[in-house]
Amino acid sequence: MQELVRILREGQADGTFGEFRAEVMANAIQGAIGEYMLNPAVIRHIGLAAYTEELIRTFEKAVCRQ
Numbered sequence: 001m002q003e004l005v006r007i008l009r010e011g012q013a014d015g016t017f018g019e020f021r022a023e024v025m026a027n028a029i030q031g032a033i034g035e036y037m038l039n040p041a042v043i044r045h046i047g048l049a050a051y052t053e054e055l056i057r058t059f060e061k062a063v064c065r066q
Contacts, residue, residue: 001026001027001030004026004029004030005022005023005026008020008022008025008026008063009022011063015065016064016065017063017064017065018063018064018065018066020062020063025059025062025063028059028062029055029059032055032058032059033055036048036051
């Protein structure tokens, strides 16, 4: 998770990302990935490609400077 925190902080430092706690966002991103891998109910209802696309859209809105 430290690598993800580092990436998020670098994005904040260079102005790509907005203001948020990098540790919290990294945890949320990892949690969303883990939820798909470990939850058969999600896997049955949402394909990997659709889940991935939705996560990307969601987290882009959450982290990118507007």
